[in-house]
Amino acid sequence: MKKIGILVIAVVLSLGLMTTASLAQKVTLTVTWAAWYPADYLIKLSDDFTKQNPNIKLKGDFIPWPQYHDRMFTEFASHKPSFDIAIPDSQWIGEAAEGGHLLDITDWFKENINFDEWYEFPLRSYGEYPDFSGHWYGVPLLLDFVLGAYRKDIFADPKEKAAFKEKYGYDLTPPKTWGELKDIAEFFTRPKKNMYGFATWQAPIATAGLADIFLGPLWSTGANLWDPRTKHVEGILNNDYGIDAAKYWVDLYKFCPPGSSNYSIDETMTAMQQGMVPMVAMYAMFYPGLLDPKLSLYADKIDFFTEPGAIGRDGVFRHYVQLGGQGFAVSSYTPYKDEALKFIKWFLSDEVQWEWVKGGNISLKRSIIESPKYAELTPISKVVKETAPKLRDFWEIPQYNEMGEYLSIQLNAAILGKISPEEAMDKIAKRHEEILRRAGYYK
Amino acid sequence: MGKERRRYRSLGRGVSERALKVWFLVPTFALLLFMIIFPLIWSLYLSFTRYNAVATAPPLFVGLSNYARILSDPEVWERFIITGKFVGIAVVLEFILGFTLAMLLNREFKGKGILTTLYLLPMMFSPVVIGKFFNFILDTNWGILNHILGALFGLPKIAWTTSYEWAIYSIVITDVWIWTPFMLLLTLAGLSTIPGYLYEAAEVDRASGWFKFRCITLPHIFPLLILALLFRTMDAFRFFDIVYVLTGGGPGYSTQILPYYIYKEAFQYWHTGLSCALAYIFLIIIIALSNIYLTYLNKLRAA
Numbered sequence: 001m002k003k004i005g006i007l008v009i010a011v012v013l014s015l016g017l018m019t020t021a022s023l024a025q026k027v028t029l030t031v032t033w034a035a036w037y038p039a040d041y042l043i044k045l046s047d048d049f050t051k052q053n054p055n056i057k058l059k060g061d062f063i064p065w066p067q068y069h070d071r072m073f074t075e076f077a078s079h080k081p082s083f084d085i086a087i088p089d090s091q092w093i094g095e096a097a098e099g100g101h102l103l104d105i106t107d108w109f110k111e112n113i114n115f116d117e118w119y120e121f122p123l124r125s126y127g128e129y130p131d132f133s134g135h136w137y138g139v140p141l142l143l144d145f146v147l148g149a150y151r152k153d154i155f156a157d158p159k160e161k162a163a164f165k166e167k168y169g170y171d172l173t174p175p176k177t178w179g180e181l182k183d184i185a186e187f188f189t190r191p192k193k194n195m196y197g198f199a200t201w202q203a204p205i206a207t208a209g210l211a212d213i214f215l216g217p218l219w220s221t222g223a224n225l226w227d228p229r230t231k232h233v234e235g236i237l238n239n240d241y242g243i244d245a246a247k248y249w250v251d252l253y254k255f256c257p258p259g260s261s262n263y264s265i266d267e268t269m270t271a272m273q274q275g276m277v278p279m280v281a282m283y284a285m286f287y288p289g290l291l292d293p294k295l296s297l298y299a300d301k302i303d304f305f306t307e308p309g310a311i312g313r314d315g316v317f318r319h320y321v322q323l324g325g326q327g328f329a330v331s332s333y334t335p336y337k338d339e340a341l342k343f344i345k346w347f348l349s350d351e352v353q354w355e356w357v358k359g360g361n362i363s364l365k366r367s368i369i370e371s372p373k374y375a376e377l378t379p380i381s382k383v384v385k386e387t388a389p390k391l392r393d394f395w396e397i398p399q400y401n402e403m404g405e406y407l408s409i410q411l412n413a414a415i416l417g418k419i420s421p422e423e424a425m426d427k428i429a430k431r432h433e434e435i436l437r438r439a440g441y442y443k
Numbered sequence: 444m445g446k447e448r449r450r451y452r453s454l455g456r457g458v459s460e461r462a463l464k465v466w467f468l469v470p471t472f473a474l475l476l477f478m479i480i481f482p483l484i485w486s487l488y489l490s491f492t493r494y495n496a497v498a499t500a501p502p503l504f505v506g507l508s509n510y511a512r513i514l515s516d517p518e519v520w521e522r523f524i525i526t527g528k529f530v531g532i533a534v535v536l537e538f539i540l541g542f543t544l545a546m547l548l549n550r551e552f553k554g555k556g557i558l559t560t561l562y563l564l565p566m567m568f569s570p571v572v573i574g575k576f577f578n579f580i581l582d583t584n585w586g587i588l589n590h591i592l593g594a595l596f597g598l599p600k601i602a603w604t605t606s607y608e609w610a611i612y613s614i615v616i617t618d619v620w621i622w623t624p625f626m627l628l629l630t631l632a633g634l635s636t637i638p639g640y641l642y643e644a645a646e647v648d649r650a651s652g653w654f655k656f657r658c659i660t661l662p663h664i665f666p667l668l669i670l671a672l673l674f675r676t677m678d679a680f681r682f683f684d685i686v687y688v689l690t691g692g693g694p695g696y697s698t699q700i701l702p703y704y705i706y707k708e709a710f711q712y713w714h715t716g717l718s719c720a721l722a723y724i725f726l727i728i729i730i731a732l733s734n735i736y737l738t739y740l741n742k743l744r745a746a
Contacts, residue, residue: 070710074710076497259603398498416605417693
């Protein structure tokens with residue numbers, strides 16, 4: 001009896017151990033991202049990965065955009081985040097890497113990523129920190145950038161075209177320069193009809209606000225945020241070119257809807273969806289909202305254009321576009337580093353990248369963007385191809401949030417007439433240097 | 444005595460009454476210690492350090508540097524002034540409106556119950572939801588308020604939440620809408636405690652309405668009004684949700700009241716040490732103000 005009892009116990013224990021062992025091999029990777037369509041699509045796409053790797057599954061922990069940064073970094077501060085894979089905005093890389101929250105994937109990167117397959121500048125923006133250091137913390141997931149959307153029916157109207165040509169001396173087409181954009185905005189500003197020429201993100205916030213859209217004209221005008229080598233700002237941001245850009249931005253606001261100085265994603269989309277403006281500038285990945293007939297009164301009348309360049313005071317045409325988008329990064333706290341990297345490697349394959357873009361998302365891979373097949377795939381494909389070589393990003397250092405917000409706040413004050421554009425740029429340059437000095441960037 | 448010892452012996456051997464009391468209090472004290480006392484002491488320490496909660500570097504002791512930086516920064520003083528302006532205007536308006544409504548409701552009429560309930564409803568809703576609704580109501584182009592003002596009075600569109608002149612009033616309007624019912628409730632409670640015979644006696648002496656209000660109503664409810672003002676003032680200082688949803692502290696810093704500023708420093712810029720110092724300065728201000736109210740209240744009671 002005693003022997004039977006021991007045998008039964010041994011069998012039960014063995015079964016238990018076997019079950020535990022098989023359970024331990026099943027891994028669920030938690031991905032954190034903003035709560036929007038690409039996130040849902042990523043989880044849907046990951047089912048294909050799970051079919052090939054039955055023991056690895058993905059689930060999402062998605063946060064609304066306004067709270068996303070704070071939530072991610074609050075979790076990082078706890079040193080026990082609930083996610084294994086983080087998808088930070090490109091400019092958050094420095095903040096996350098400096099805090100030791102992201103896995104250094106330099107060796108993995110060198111083995112698995114071929115530079116020639118990608119557009120180099122955004123590739124570095126999504127994963128390398130510090131700039132050009134050769135240390136990698138992330139890889140591209142979703143390319144995004146600023147583009148323009150316009151009402152093709154209004155632009156094609158013969159009466160409007162004739163009147164515009166008479167007033168400005170050139171044809172009414174989607175603008176190629178910021179100067180043309182201002183002319184078109186002025187032309188279509190008709191307050192009695194509740195119509196204004198242009199709307200965009202003007203909110204005084206660091207992300208999804210004024211800074212995102214202003215930087216394109218700033219760089220195209222010939223100015224720069226700082227000296228990338230010395231990190232000095234005074235005399236660079238607020239030089240003549242910088243002040244030209246600020247003055248332009250203040251002038252342009254005259255043709256924006258009243259009260260639009262706090263516009264971010266939703267408000268700008270609404271202005272276009274409801275027909276209050278014939279042109280907007282916004283991040284590309286929000287384009288489906290403009291073409292959805294359930295949301296947009298003019299869904300079938302909207303097309304897209306590349307963010308314009310600008311002719312600087314030196315007569316040179318420059319063309320830069322602000323980079324957006326996010327990259328994959330692995331949390332340094334996760335016990336599932338290998339599984340996470342396995343998933344990321346799978347995601348970066350050509351086959352999966354095609355599936356990704358077929359879902360309406362944007363890839364950074366050259367073979368996708370430059371393929372004739374891609375040109376007809378989405379309404380913004382041609383804009384993606386034109387824009388990809390022109391991308392530029394703002395600071396990716398931990399201080400970007402404070403610097404970006406201060407820039408947005410001061411320029412927002414300028415567009416509201418509280419201070420002059422010159423004063424705004426001087427204040428920004430001074431504050432940025434204070435922030436960088438306090439952070440120890442000036443030795 | 445012997446009976447008590449036998450009773451406790453049945454619960455657990457050697458568990459005295461005193462030990463039992465202690466064991467029942469331990470969870471509460473543990474909660475107080477970990478959720479309130481420890482964070483207070485830790486944040487006080489951090490207020491004397493340079494520290495970033497998401498960075499790897501440990502706190503670096505910098506003495507009074509954070510406090511000096513805050514108190515010498517004109518932009519911080521601007522936020523103190525904005526906070527004071529918001530609290531002053533909002534609390535006074537809530538007091539006047541709540542008191543007036545309470546005086547009007549303090550009589551018997553048909554539908555009094557339903558009307559009182561309706562007046563109290565705004566206090567019951569989530570501030571975030573209210574903030575979102577007021578975002579739509581106060582929108583410059585689509586908002587119903589501008590539409591009504593334009594249709595009735597021919598006024599131009601007012602940029603309620605996006606102009607430096609009006610943004611502070613947009614959060615005042617929202618706060619007054621939510622918290623006037625609180626003033627109404629407390630005032631109504633106070634009015635209901637006034638003995639009716641006092642008014643009857645005054646009627647007999649042919650006292651005027653103003654005399655009755657000044658010599659009967661006001662003295663009786665004054666201590667409760669002071670208490671209501673104290674609660675509202677302290678609460679108004681903590682106002683955060685509506686600012687976050689409605690204006691985001693903007694435009695510029697025009698609606699960036701202190702709690703919102705502390706949040707930004709703590710969780711957006713990760714100036715953990717600095718935000719702790721700011722929080723303590725804020726705490727001292729609130730304690731000082733509360734003491735003024737309480738001193739006055741005690742004087743009233745003594746009188």
